[in-house]
Amino acid sequence: MKLLAVGINHKTASLVLREKVAFPAESLVDALTSLRDTLGAQESVILSTCNRTEVYVQAENLQHHALLKWIADFHQVDAGDLTRHSYAYDSEAAVAHMMRVASGLDSLILGEPQILGQLKQAYSSAKNAGAVDGQFERLFQHTFSVAKKVRTETDIGANAVSVAFAAVQLAKQIFSSLAKSSVLLIGAGETIELVAKHLSDNQIKSITVANRTLQRAKQLAEPIGAKVITLAQIPNMLHEADIVISSTASTLPMIGKGMVESALKDRRHKPIFFVDLAVPRDIENEVAELDDAFLYTVDDLQHIVEQNLASRQQAANEAQSIIDKQIKEFISWQNSLQSVDSVKAFRDQNNLIKHKLQQRALSQIAEGKDPEQVVIELSNKLANALMHAPTKALSEAAQHNDQHRLSVLKQSLGLNTEKD
Structure with missing residues (x-):
């Protein structure tokens, strides 16, 4: 019985190809059944996310190229193209890869925690479909345990490595409780959407989204229970915000020094924390000259991100040491199964x-x-x-x-x- 792992990810394949070979939830049972009936897979798990598609299989006499051809046939894509952008592992290397994936060491953002939940969901789906039994049960539970160990014993996920996350982390350092703070988000693009998610994760109740078009602002605001205003309303609403985070495509500043002076006067000089993630800038640089205004630009946050990435890389090295040790433990257990069979045959x-x-x-x-x-x-x-x-x-x-x-x-x- 041999363990195989094949797949593509953000490092090896384009988004177009990744989309073509993704497995929607409604097709998983058919796919797992096909792996058993077509390739003779004893056990199988399919992990499919926006950044990767991987198939883990336990089978006899199965080769990587056959498994890749099955993926190509299932999705009706060119097998040669898929093979050129894929990777394949077997036995101990497959175990090592799985543990790296679960621990966030193979992710687009080093150390991101979402992948562990996605792998757990893939395992549960396969188990519910009857595709997991015996060794895969032990392998995946051991992998989840390793990922948890990496999280608790290293700082792999401790520091912000995106400017959106860094902005929220910086706000947390300045304000004792973000939950009591009022936030104004200016813009409704991808960056502000990510900021909004991080803010929501920190239980912030008062969020307002300002955008040129209210329809787009509502799409972003509704899932997090935020209010919406137009850009023209910002001067009248700015004094209500403790935190202002802006990222628009405007070629001219959205907030000037005079507007902020007026807002601070209305707030009786209660400070406002500004984060300008736009290029070119949304907030005039002169705002930083005001005593009660604290302005950070995307360059400031990028510096924080670079420092944190270096810190995560050090944590990744520590995590790899943990994984190397745990691989040996799992392989030792796997080898012991062979001794059990040999002892039984001898007896x-x-x-x-x-x-x-x-x-x-x-x-x-x-x-x-x-x-x-x-x-x-x-x-x-x-x-x-x-x-x-x-x-x-x-x-x-x-x-x-x-x-x-x-x-x-x-x-x-x-x-x-x-x-x-």
């Missing part, structure tokens, strides 16, 4: 010999043969039968001067090698 073989000779001895006694002679014959035959294979192995090792094999055999047979 069954010797019990068969014992039963055969025992039955013969009982028959001889029943026929009136001298019991003493029967016992002597039984013990001789049993000893010869049990010694045959070890004796042959010892002789072959000695003939080939294989000292290592001789040492292992002697230890296995309980021989006193020093005395010998």
Whole structure:
């Protein structure tokens, strides 16, 4: 039985190709059934996210190219194109890859935690479909445990590595409680959407989204329970905001020094924290000259991100050490399964010999043969039968001067090698 892992991700394939080979939730059961019926997969799990599609399979005599061809056929894409942009691992390398993925070491954003939840969901879906049993049960549970260990014993996810997240983290350092703060988001693009998500995750209740078109602002605001205003309303609303984060495509500043002075006066000089993520800038640089206005630009945050990325890379090295150790533990357990099978086969073989000779001895006694002679014959035959294979192995090792094999055999047979 061999473990295979094949797939594509953000490092190897374009978004177009990743979209083509994604597995929607409604197709998973059919896909897992097809892996079993078409390729003879004993166990299988399919991980499909926006950044990667990976198939993990436990099967006999299955090769990487056959598994990749199955993915290509299932999605009706060119097998050669898929193969050129794919990667493949087996056995110990497959285990190592899975643990790296679960720990966030193979993610677009190093150390991001979402992938672990996605892998758990992929495992649960496969288990519910009857595609997980035996070794995969142990492998995935061990992998989840490793990822948790990485999270708790390293700082892999401790620092912000996107400007959106860094903006929120910086606000948390300045305000004792973000939950009590009022936030004004200016713009409704991808960056502000990510900021809004991070703010929502921090339980902020008062969020207002200002945008040129209210329809787009509402699309962003509704999921997080935020209010919406137009850009023209900002001067009248600015004094209500403790935190202002802006990212628009405007070629001119949205907020000037005079507007902020007026807002601070209305707030009785209660400070406002500004984060300008736009290029060109949305907030005039002169705002930073005001005593109660704290302005950070995208360059300031990018510097924080670079420092944090370096910190995460150090944590990633520590995480890899944890993974390397855990791989050895899992492989050791996997190898022990083989010894269990070997021990069972050895016991069954010797019990068969014992039963055969025992039955013969009982028959001889029943026929009136001298019991003493029967016992002597039984013990001789049993000893010869049990010694045959070890004796042959010892002789072959000695003939080939294989000292290592001789040492292992002697230890296995309980021989006193020093005395010998």
